[in-house]
Amino acid sequence: MKFDPQIISNIVQILIAFAVAFLVALWLSILFWVLRDIRQRSRDPFMIILAAVLVIILPIFGVILYWIIRPTKTIEEKYQSALEEESLLQELEKQPKCPGCGRNVEPDWILCPACHTRLNKLCISCGKVLELPWNLCPYCGNPQQKAYKSN
Numbered sequence: 001m002k003f004d005p006q007i008i009s010n011i012v013q014i015l016i017a018f019a020v021a022f023l024v025a026l027w028l029s030i031l032f033w034v035l036r037d038i039r040q041r042s043r044d045p046f047m048i049i050l051a052a053v054l055v056i057i058l059p060i061f062g063v064i065l066y067w068i069i070r071p072t073k074t075i076e077e078k079y080q081s082a083l084e085e086e087s088l089l090q091e092l093e094k095q096p097k098c099p100g101c102g103r104n105v106e107p108d109w110i111l112c113p114a115c116h117t118r119l120n121k122l123c124i125s126c127g128k129v130l131e132l133p134w135n136l137c138p139y140c141g142n143p144q145q146k147a148y149k150s151n
């Protein structure tokens with residue numbers, strides 16, 4: 001069985017063309033992936049250009065380098081963790097303190113157990129805990145005494 005060298009060389013050329021086309025497609029899709037990825041992680045145009053240049057110049061190693069230097073969190077994740085921190089801080093700030101002795105008190109206490117400072121008052125109608133300056137109960141709508149007379 002004899003092969004025509006011309007046919008073999010044609011087949012090899014076609015295979016090489018396929019391989020090149022495949023590599024180019026792979027390279028382009030990596031480039032697109034990196035560009036999409038970096039845009040989720042950084043709004044810094046320098047970072048975006050750097051990522052693109054890395055991948056264009058070094059098709060395989062560029063991606064590895066990009067993996068190493070890219071910001072670990074996406075903008076979305078950063079936003080989420082900032083929100084969580086914020087709400088944690090607010091939670092801490094919400095913990096009320098006794099104005100008399102500075103101890104932590106529960107928001108529904110009406111007296112500080114340590115120094116007996118008046119913290120809240122009870123609605124004269126429904127008995128729910130109200131803040132001292134409120135002159136109207138938000139639960140039942142009943143007006144309260146204008147100002148709380150201490151003790």
Ligand SMILES: [Zn+2]
Nearest residue numbers: 098101112115
């Ligand atoms: Zn106190």
Ligand SMILES: [Zn+2]
Nearest residue numbers: 123126137140
């Ligand atoms: Zn009430």
